[in-house]
Amino acid sequence: MQVDARVLGVLLQLQQLDIEIHQLQKQLEELPQRKTILDTRAKKKQIEQKSEQISAMHATAEAQCTVLSDEDSALAAKQKRIQDEIDSVKGDYRSVESRTKELNGVAKRRAVLENEISAALDELSKIEAVQAQVAQALESLNAQEAKATEGFIAAGGKIKQTLAQKQALRNALVEELPEEVHKVYEKTAQRTGGVAVARIQESMCGACRRPIEQGRLVDLKRQGNLVTCPHCQRMLILA
Numbered sequence: 001m002q003v004d005a006r007v008l009g010v011l012l013q014l015q016q017l018d019i020e021i022h023q024l025q026k027q028l029e030e031l032p033q034r035k036t037i038l039d040t041r042a043k044k045k046q047i048e049q050k051s052e053q054i055s056a057m058h059a060t061a062e063a064q065c066t067v068l069s070d071e072d073s074a075l076a077a078k079q080k081r082i083q084d085e086i087d088s089v090k091g092d093y094r095s096v097e098s099r100t101k102e103l104n105g106v107a108k109r110r111a112v113l114e115n116e117i118s119a120a121l122d123e124l125s126k127i128e129a130v131q132a133q134v135a136q137a138l139e140s141l142n143a144q145e146a147k148a149t150e151g152f153i154a155a156g157g158k159i160k161q162t163l164a165q166k167q168a169l170r171n172a173l174v175e176e177l178p179e180e181v182h183k184v185y186e187k188t189a190q191r192t193g194g195v196a197v198a199r200i201q202e203s204m205c206g207a208c209r210r211p212i213e214q215g216r217l218v219d220l221k222r223q224g225n226l227v228t229c230p231h232c233q234r235m236l237i238l239a
């Protein structure tokens, strides 16, 4: 097609701007803080899962301590009751003997329980030490994430601001293009993933660098100053 020379200028400006916008978007995606944030979140998730497992272990150990200490309290009460009975049946040798045996049995069980309670409490405090480590690790990861987020917002904010300016400029340029030229540009840019417009350079397409034979060039020139490269189908400026 034949377009105004001004339109060709706008088209080339638009292309340059799109390259810059693409670079800025890439910069935004590749900000190092983004990776730090994602890595930190993944680590936190792992630790949170571990923390849940440890909480379950803690609950089990705590329940075990309660069971043992409840049994011990019941036995202590039983001890006292038997002792009271022994005191009240003074003189009745057989009653005293059988109750004393019972008392010894209770004392033996309490001695075993004492060891079990002590072992259960040791287990509980080990679990609590791990819980404290996990809490500390989480706290440190939270601090890392917060710092990276702050950096991301600062660095990303600047890039986003520049991007917004370039987008506004882009919108203004697009306004200056005839609708059809704009349509073809967007379609070609999308297909090529970047460079949509090329200039002819010594009978070669400036983008795909392939020569266009003289006869073909003459045909293309007849179509106007803005044509399609027969090789790469980009927009080709002949002027």
Ligand SMILES: [Zn+2]
Pocket: 198, 205, 206, 207, 208, 209, 210, 229, 230, 231, 232, 233, 234
């Ligand atoms: Zn080409």
